[in-house]
Amino acid sequence: MVRKLVVGPVLIVVLALALAPLAAAPQAAAQDNRPQIVASFSILADVAQNVAGDAADVTSLIPPGGNPHAFTPSAQDVATLSDADLVLTVGVNFEENLLPVVEEAAGDHQVIVSECLPIHPVQVTEDEHEGEEHADEEHTEEAHIDETAIDPVCAGHYEAVEAAFGIDEATLTTGSMGPLYALECAGHDHEEDEEHEGEEEEHEHAAGSCDPHVWMDPANVALWTLTLRDAFSALDPDNADTYAANADAYLAQLAEVDDQAAALIDGIPEDRRVIVTNHMAFGYLASRYGLDVIGVVIPSASTSAEPSVQELVGLIDTIETHHVPAIFTETTVSQDLAEQVAQETGVQMVQLYTGTLSAPEDGAGTYLDYILYNVTAIADALQ
Template sequence: MLRLPLPSLLLAALLTGCQSVQDRPPTTVATLQPADLGSGKVRVTATTNMVADLAREIGGDRVTVSALMGPGVDPHLYKASARDVRTLQGAHLILYGGLHLEGKMVELLEKSGRAVAVTEQIPHDRLLRPDGAEGLPDPHVWFDVSLWKFAAGTTRDALSAADPAGKAQYAQNAAAYLRQLDALDAEVMTLTHSIPKERRVLVTAHDAFNYFARRYGVEVRGVQGVSTAAEAGTQNIQALARFVSQRGIPAVFVESSVPQRTVDAVIEAARAQGHTLRIGGELFSDALGAAGTPEGTYIGMVRHNAHAISSALGGLK
């Protein structure tokens, strides 16, 4: 028999009431019911700060938004706390990444009756399914800005369903934000294409950047797999060190939400093979930067990453 930790048991009870978790199908935008708002704002709870940023951009002054996971938090390993349970209980709308980004927590969220995955409208044929992931899609879709536009559209639609009176404002805010995303997509394309072709290789701690690679024309190598729950073996590290040495790659990157030790191990292994590698900078992968900084927004985070990658690999600074 599966034994859930106390926070998970509380979460199941509070989000589903007396109805069994198994009895209720996952909520989608199409099945989301209007919230009982009274005269107040829409209380939105997001799992990650990337999703929270979407809600703030599109919700504007009609919403109050809280994020369960802050800067530097790894959603693959996150476990809900009792405080999270209370926050979720008080939400009119819950937005989450989906595609198994939040792990087992999603099994409970999707039965709540008011939780929507912002990735639900992304066409299935545009999702990547890496080898070794048991057929599951790679959840890191935000690194392809053209895919994150679908998430913005879903957020607009979910807010409109929960708060029909705000539909026109949500549509206006979303249209303005989508124009910003189009400009960002073009900027990232320009930066990556400025890198010499032989150096368009992005080496990071784990395979979070596959969508970035496909969209912007770079090759990616991660020490770990798509989930940070996977361990990096000595064989993987040695093979990656040989690869960067043979290709003459000048830099590897650390990630804000992943320990640096695996990248350090690759640098040491490359040094033993006679190749000098340096850290090209810190990239934001599974979480945004601190609130109030440029990297604390989705657009600022993507722009930071693109400039760091381009500069370290010999492209535009």
């Protein structure tokens, strides 16, 4: 039997539900006939497991500690994607090397969980060159963005987040270019203007393009939660009530962690709420909690880019001018350049988690712990 699920205006997932005899399937692979769900990376897998509970099995394709920007799937990974009932991806070209394989192996079983999310441009820091900033602004304008078009499903999700977080739609979407489904972000399934195809490839991770690190804002993860609830319920309607109850419980936990994180940042003197990071991954977190990202070591949302000598000199000047106390680095990104800048300026380096969870004993083993770990480390360094 084939069912068509519409989670958003662009997200159409065809779910093939095979009615094969239980004896024909390996017992270990289909225990209790629970849906088998594969998430692209550990953070998304953790969120999905909270929604699924005991009704579905969720695994992460990219293991904890892996760099999603650089991950290349193996033959076994391709088989895992092919066998999954659903494959979950962030979208916004976050899973750079993984997306073509997902399209081929998972096909219509893919769910892009960020469809409803308000997408921000990659932040432009004050040490970006004026000409580059202007070029990126022009590129963003070519994306044919309709900021007022909110799909009815997404509108319902916004209302639910407002009820849980006390954040109205205007606040939730402040600084965004619009919801993902209305944008032409790299790696997202929209028709491309051939005239600007090369230009998009060049700027897909530059300042002013779509920032894929949406989960750094817990309100965005709340929107993920609602999309996952809908997708799981369509796949497995017998457990729809379970998915709905799990989603409601997780929304409450997200809202509580959001309040705790906001209180930690509120304890930092306003003139010290400036940060320098290893790459452009903290824009959503900064926007949510009132931080100002004034410099980055790698001037890109991708970790594969490299700064020029002039950019590093400009970053050193920014750190010294603003008396920045720390450079925030990441567990999955090389710290070599950050170490050079830290030695030159005499500031400390503080390591955060961005594209992965930690081992449980390291303090960021779940998404809820991850947010509090990062915000606590930032608050401690800026106090």
